[in-house]
Structure formats: structure tokens, C-alpha cells
Amino acid sequence: MTGFDKPEYIEQCDLLMKEAVNLLSEIMTAKTIYFDISDRLKENIEFVELRDTLLDVREFIMALADGDLSRTLNHRGYIPGVLKGLQASLRHLTWQTAMIATGDFSQRVDFMGEFSESFNKMVIQLDETMQSLRLHEKELERLAHTDHLTGVNNRRYFIELLELELERCRRYPKSLSLLMLDIDHFKTVNDTYGHGAGDEALKSFVAMLNNSGLRNSDFAGRMGGEEFAVTLPETEMEIASGVVAERIRNSLEKRAIIYNGTRFFVTVSIGVAELRKEDSVQSILHRADQALYRAKTSGRNRVCTEQDL
């Protein structure tokens, strides 16, 4: 029936078997597949299907090993299923890594054994480092903006904030008043009680300022030495001078400062200017400064406005 006698048939079968084994072995071991399938082996459809499946699986594995997660494997069964499961896990890991890159540090891997543990530790560490950097950055920003002795805004930052406030007033015309405040006879405090007492007076002044009923939108700054400024958005001159400035002046006058067991009092002179249409930061500061000078020269511990000039 086969056209071969029995020994010849066995020999032919043997040859076919060897060819099949070599072919399958080549799929498993060779870097490149050269083996061409013989016509006789091609007649065995099941074998050809198996070979094609193995070649597809091989290509899929090689792609996975190269990091290519885009391949599809259209075969069923345990090994293709496991490989597709691995591909799904790696794709999910890729997505998780992309999410971490956008700042989502809540991602955790739970399907890759020891790798998961290390990966999760790395993400936690990264999260902690980022949090600490952010805190650090905030602290540096705070330090760059504040006066280290009193904790109020430093001159540079106060002027930045004032500039922003003036821009807002230009866009949406609203009133604004500026107080310039200078502690009276500050040199005498230093000379009499020492520089520590002077520092204590400055800190006490700011503590009083913070509790003087200023609103959240109001802001103060130390302009240098014993000189401070307060911006009062949406406040007209009458309220700024007659209510706010007077309250500050009055509160300080009554506030005892205690340093090294010594009790003493200081007062403050205040100049007030109100924003004009054409004002710049420099011009409004200048007018408030002039009003302050007037308060100083007319006896100290008083409030003067630009209208008093």
C-alpha cells in the first residue's frame, strides 16, 4: 500500500521521525530556523499545525524576552494561556509604572514574587522621598519669604505680594491702604536693655500685630530694622488710620515686654497712605513713609496720614 516493503517502510518512518524530531528540536534550540519541511512530513496536517503553533509560541516568547508586549498569540491551551497571563501581568506592570511616573504612589505589585516586594519598597521609598522633598521645598520657600527673627514676610516678599495686590486693584478697582510702622526709640531699647531686649521687642510687636484683628487678606512685612509695613486690601484711609492703625498703636502702648526679668514698654509711629490710580509700589510706599516721618517728627506714638502732610 505504501509502495515500500516492510524494512523499507520502517526505514522511511524512521527518517520521517528523525526529521520531525530535528525540526522540533531546532525550534527549541536554534537561534535561527533554517530547516525546511519535507513534502512527506507536510502531508501530516497535525504535525504541521503543531510545528506552526510552536513557531508562534517561540516568536511570542522571543518578543516577550525583548520587552515587546504588543504581540498577540492566537493559540489555546495551557502554555499559550500561561504566556498570555505573563504578558497581561507585564502590561499591567507597565501601566502601573506609567501611573507612578504621574505621581500616583499608591500602585503596588502583587503578582511577581520577590520582584513585587522590591518594586513596592522602591515605590514607598520614592513616595517618602518625594514627600520629604516637598516639605523641604516648602520650608525653603518659607525661609526665603520670611524674616527669621519675627516670622513675618521679609521686605522682598512683602513687595512681591504688594505688587500682586496692586495688579489686582488695577484689574478690579478697589481701595487699598498701606501702613508704615516704626518702633519709637528702638535704639534706646537696645542701648538700655541690650540687643536681646530689642529682639524681644520686635517679636512682641509682631505677636501683637498678629492678634490685632488683621484679616486673612491683610499682610505684614519687616522692611528692615524696626520698620514694618502692613497692606490692607479693600480698606479706605479713614478705616485704615482711624481704626486699624489706632488699634495697633494703642495695643502696643499697653503691652508690657519682659526680657530677662525686666519689664518695659515701647510705642510705635504709623504713617498711612491710600492707593491712587497711578500708584506704583514705590510711590505708595514713599507716601506712607512720608506720613510716618510726619508721625515721628510730630511727637511719635501717633498715626499720621498722607493727608496730614
Place this chain on the structure above:
Amino acid sequence: MDDERKYRFSWDLIGNIAEARPNLGIYARLEIYRLMQYSFRDVIERHVGTEETDTIFFEAGKLAGVEFYRRMLRPSDNLNDFIRQLQDVMKEMGIGILRVEQSDPGKGEFVLTVSEDLDCSGLPELDHEICTYDEGFIAGLLESFTGKKFDVREIDCWCTGDRTCRFLARVA
């Protein structure tokens, strides 16, 4: 017709299981859940045909997804938060292990996988994907989260020889 309905879904119908089952508790074996699902499939298919059965299961899944979103998830407009909540609750309730392979909210395209799926893990190999209920469930969840309608198609399934179910979801 609506007024005459007898089976409109309500969480009240689920009942207070913990109180009612002091000895048996809130869990039952998965075979029983599947027994009900696959006997439903059998009988419904005999009544209305395969295609209509799939539609019914998809719609039931979608209703379940919408209700599940309302009941089990905290409202959020953050995709990662939504996914994380969903992963947690699906794992906790033994529904499956949800993973995201791809998400493009801008394009409205997601590829999700569910391993150890409630409906199909361990089923024999068939010549078709079977998780039509899951497709609807995912569509309901995504629609509730995004406010947009989604087409969800299962592209790999345990029943077609895979170890995990993979779903492609696209804005309709």
C-alpha cells in the same frame, strides 16, 4: 408596563444577609453562583435563542455594574482612584483580580484584565468567549465613572484557553 413590573432591581432585594445567616455567614460556594448563572443561560437560551441570551446577560451585567458603582464605590473624578477602589473591592468580594493594561481616558479606551474571574475561571475550553455578563458589568462601571457609554468586548477568555480574561472597552 413599568408600573406592572415585579422584579425591578433594588438593593433591598439582596436583603440583610449577615443578620439572616448568623451560622452560615455571608459567603456561599462559587459552584452555586455558577449553577444559577449557567442554568439561567440554558433556560433563557432555549426560550429566546443564543444572541438574545447574550444581550440579556450583557444588560443584566450593565445594570449590576451601575448599581455596584453607586453602592460600593466612593464617588471620584480621578481615574487611578476609581481603579484602585475597584481593584480593592473586587478582590475583597472575590469577584476577580482586576488589572489595567492600558488606559487612555482622552481617547476613551481601556484594556482591562480580570484573573480568577468569578464567572469563567476553571471552565473547560469552548470555542467562544463567555463573559458577556462581565462585559456588561465593566460597561456599567465605566459608564457610571465617565458619564459616557462604552462598548466592551472580551478579547481573551479562560474559555478560549487563556489564564486571564481580557476586555477591550471603547467609548461608544
